[in-house]
Amino acid sequence: MFSSRNRAIGKAHSKLILIGEHAVVYGHPAIALPFPTLTVTCAIEEADSGIHLDSKLYSGPIDQIPKRLKGLAICIHKTIQEIGKHHNGLLLKIESMIPIGRGLGSSAAIAVAIVRSLFQYFNCELSDEKLRELVNIAEIYAHGNPSGIDMESVCCDEPIWFERGKGIASVAIRSSFYLVVADTGRAGDTRSAVGSIKHKLDKSPIQTKQSIDRIGQYTLDARNALIQGNLVQLGLLLNLAQTELEKLGVSDHGINHLVNIARNAGALGAKLTGGGRGGCIIALAENCVQAREISEQLNQNGAKRTWSFKVEETQQFQSITS
Ligand code: PMV
Numbered sequence: 148m149f150s151s152r153n154r155a156i157g158k159a160h161s162k163l164i165l166i167g168e169h170a171v172v173y174g175h176p177a178i179a180l181p182f183p184t185l186t187v188t189c190a191i192e193e194a195d196s197g198i199h200l201d202s203k204l205y206s207g208p209i210d211q212i213p214k215r216l217k218g219l220a221i222c223i224h225k226t227i228q229e230i231g232k233h234h235n236g237l238l239l240k241i242e243s244m245i246p247i248g249r250g251l252g253s254s255a256a257i258a259v260a261i262v263r264s265l266f267q268y269f270n271c272e273l274s275d276e277k278l279r280e281l282v283n284i285a286e287i288y289a290h291g292n293p294s295g296i297d298m299e300s301v302c303c304d305e306p307i308w309f310e311r312g313k314g315i316a317s318v319a320i321r322s323s324f325y326l327v328v329a330d331t332g333r334a335g336d337t338r339s340a341v342g343s344i345k346h347k348l349d350k351s352p353i354q355t356k357q358s359i360d361r362i363g364q365y366t367l368d369a370r371n372a373l374i375q376g377n378l379v380q381l382g383l384l385l386n387l388a389q390t391e392l393e394k395l396g397v398s399d400h401g402i403n404h405l406v407n408i409a410r411n412a413g414a415l416g417a418k419l420t421g422g423g424r425g426g427c428i429i430a431l432a433e434n435c436v437q438a439r440e441i442s443e444q445l446n447q448n449g450a451k452r453t454w455s456f457k458v459e460e461t462q463q464f465q466s467i468t469s
Pocket residue numbers: 164167168169170171172249250251252290292293294295296297337341420421422423
């Protein structure tokens with residue numbers, strides 16, 4: 148990160164949920180990974196007066212920001228209030244490679260980059276705790292009832308085990324693997340997907356709870372598969388989680404199509420990632436040749452775009468925060 152009195156840059160990367168989305172809202176664990184290929188930066192410069200945003204989403208004074216982005220304006224005001232230093236005016240320039248509404252954590256990553264850049268600009272220390280507190284303001288506005296997994300995973304540079312209200316721990320990965328991420332080209336709406344499961348839970352509690360509990364169990368099993376380096380088992384668990392996400396109604400025709408293409412192209416497993424109903428899928432590959440073949444098939448069969456990257460092995464078991 149670079150800073151001087153008049154300019155500062157804050158960065159964040161995107162994230163992928165490997166397994167556990169939606170069930171994580173109900174207290175089950177989830178596993179998330181940093182997705183370093185896609186990043187966002189916020190560069191701050193002095194302005195004559197007021198606070199202005201310059202981004203693909205909106206450019207202009209933050210007091211006139213559209214309603215759907217209001218969480219960012221509140222987060223910026225709270226952060227400046229927290230820092231407590233005088234300024235004449237600020238221009239926040241946001242450049243994001245993360246497509247919006249694809250389950251890749253774009254809203255959390257933008258908020259993280261903003262908060263980091265503001266602390267940098269005013270030469271103030273930013274604790275992990277304060278970063279999370281300020282980013283959460285924007286996340287609550289964007290998602291309604293977020294579990295907090297997006298915020299934690301875009302703040303962290305390694306795979307995390309996340310349980311709502313219990314903090315995060317590291318995840319041991321015995322064998323490296325490849326993930327192919329494919330974009331359906333359609334934005335999902337996490338807030339409404341989460342709301343629809345709540346509605347289902349009220350209407351058909353037994354079946355819905357069964358699906359949620361199964362995803363929780365598959366996530367525990369996936370952690371063991373990662374520890375053992377059993378990629379075939381991990382792939383099977385991703386497929387099983389996808390079946391439950393379909394039953395919960397958060398998958399859709401376009402997602403199912405890409406999941407099938409990936410599986411037929413040799414993926415060990417494939418599922419949606421994030422809120423669903425649009426957004427992205429992930430496919431598990433053993434090596435880079437397999438990942439390339441899966442990417443090609445997805446690109447030729449309806450994916451808007453794909454990215455593939457290697458998840459490196461780790462051997463860490465200790466808790467990062469509590
Ligand atoms: O923001 P998304 O689309 O990556 O979804 C986050 C994961 C959910 O479990 C669907 C919601 C949450 O708050 O945990």
